[in-house]
Amino acid sequence: MSGKHIIVIGGGVIGASITWHFAKAGANVTVFCGERGGVATPNSFAWINANWGNPEPYFRLRIAAMAGWRRLSQAATGVNPQWCGSICYDLPPEGLEKFATEQESWGYGIERINREEILSLEPAIKNAPDWALKIAEEGMIEPRPVALALLADAEKLGASIHAGTEISSLALRDGRVIGVMTTDGVMEADEIVLAAGAETANLAATAGVTVPMSASPGLIIDTRPAPRMLNHIVVAPEMEMRQAPDGRIIASTSFNGTEPGVDPNATARRVFDDMCSRLVDGDRLELEGYRIGYRPIPEDGFSIVGRAKGVEGLYIAVTHSGITLAPAIGEFAAKEVLEGGSEPRLAPYRLSRFG
Ligand SMILES: Cc1cc2nc3c(=O)[nH]c(=O)nc-3n(C[C@H](O)[C@H](O)[C@H](O)COP(=O)(O)OP(=O)(O)OC[C@H]3O[C@@H](n4cnc5c(N)ncnc54)[C@H](O)[C@@H]3O)c2cc1C
16 A cells, blocks of 8 residues: 555546545545536436447557446445446448447457347337447446445545535646645645546646647436336437436437537427437427536547656546546556556557647
8 A cells, every 4th residue: 555645636437436446545545626526427428338439449448447337336335337238320331330340350249130129129219220239238327426426435445525625726846746726725745636527627737737638518418207218328320318227318419418509408409309209109208408518528539647747746637438437547547646657558548649
């Protein structure tokens, strides 16, 4: 065990996973977060996958993270991913076949199913395609509850969590980040881990570190809880839907969420109407509301995880697909900070790649 005192900024799924892994390793960890449970995290579609046309190293990182969710569900209280699998037919047949061939060659568990099989698995789908891909090893999670569960578990392991506390800047001394500026003054630590989602770039800039990223909005809709209609994550052309354990159907036109446009109410209604038109008994569904999340997205779309260049004492973890990636980023980041060394699966995802 390391005797280091570490401060984590961020209580979304990434900060929560990192904190849990620090606490589990016996480290002295203090968390500061504005929102306990995150900002992007509660507004996520929350599909756990290695899908989606990724290059192989990113696919491998996502696979490690999927295994991480299985491990975390054993090791932490209240972490309950649903391994419901997905049924995907969002690409034209040639595109779907090309995607399937590539991912199969990397070992992904892809099965081609015909129309009859699709309907036996998902009887509520109207206009089912001739064939689709079934990916049994994918899942979903309720993102805010899981972030809260990881933080609560970390607290039991000794982590100290200050929610509702905004950090205004990082504190520097002699070219080293030595702490964070709170309303009560500077709190010092041996290392600072910045996992502040869309705010990461602004906070890093206070230490002179540039994190090239943007945050773009994505809208998802929720129905009122309904009797079970969907058994898998269904990924259709311009429509992704899943039914949460409480019966809500969550949908958007892409797994990144739908562009809200100038009238988010109208956009939500359009997504809802489109979704209902694709489901048997869809006309019985009722729209509960919509949520808009700002996705923290590094400039090239891939994660940024590792030590900041040019300044000591600062480790950065920001990513899109953070619901999928949280267990791997948490495990690898905690190990690198506590033990040194360099996790090879993170090598393509260092801040230094931006030059
Ligand atoms: C619409 C949508 C759909 C998505 N779908 C998926 C999906 O299907 N699968 C998937 O894997 N990913 C998906 N994502 C992405 C995923 O949700 C994010 O990558 C993930 O939630 C990021 O988590 P985070 O902890 O980095 O950030 P956040 O959840 O935003 O948490 C940031 C934390 O930092 C804190 N913070 C920020 N600034 C400060 C400050 N100055 N002082 C103190 N605390 C601060 C906040 O209060 C918060 O606690 C989706 C995102 C959106 C918006």
